[in-house]
Amino acid sequence: GAVVSQHPSRVICKSGTSVKIECRSLDFQATTMFWYRQFPKQSLMLMATSNEGSKATYEQGVEKDKFLINHASLTLSTLTVTSAHPEDSSFYICSGEAPSSYEQYFGPGTRLTVT
């Protein structure tokens, strides 16, 4: 099956700093990637949809200036959490949409802790 990687798997940063999370589709080209946020024992909440070469589409209530998404190539999307605060601590998951398919392949997630 298609594989999606995320880096880093865990990151701890200080309040006020920025952190970048990378999402890569390793064996397929993902024209569309998705970023989710998940709190413990809760469902995945879609943050934004990222299309290669264009601006991301953010869900209602998600601050686009705080969560910067770049999809520069068909295999790489990045999420940058700017001026992170403790309330941004969460589990972030990306997924890539397989070509000509509605299936999404998920990365292993990144646990962000802001101190």
Place this chain on the structure above:
Amino acid sequence: AQTVTQSQPEMSVQEAETVTLSCTYDTSESDYYLFWYKQPPSRQMILVIRQEAYKQQNATENRFSVNFQKAAKSFSLKISDSQLGDAAMYFCAYIGGTSYGKLTFGQGTILTVHP
């Protein structure tokens, strides 16, 4: 807007027994896909099974099968011969023809398997 509802926050089953997880959804679309995802403690999302709405036959994948009732908008997952490795959080998810690839997830069901 489409909604997906999982009414069982937690379920448990004895090893080797059968368990059914419930899912209902609401949509006005005629063309859509339904999925069950498994999220084990590692938090990696794994696709368990998918069902195309236009197909009347219920999907099966080894020990996993679904009961798709289109008129009732119900999509339950049956796990037969449960194994310890089936313990995870299970999410029902929906993609409609006009959703532009956006997955709508249910709240999730935590499945515990007792030896």
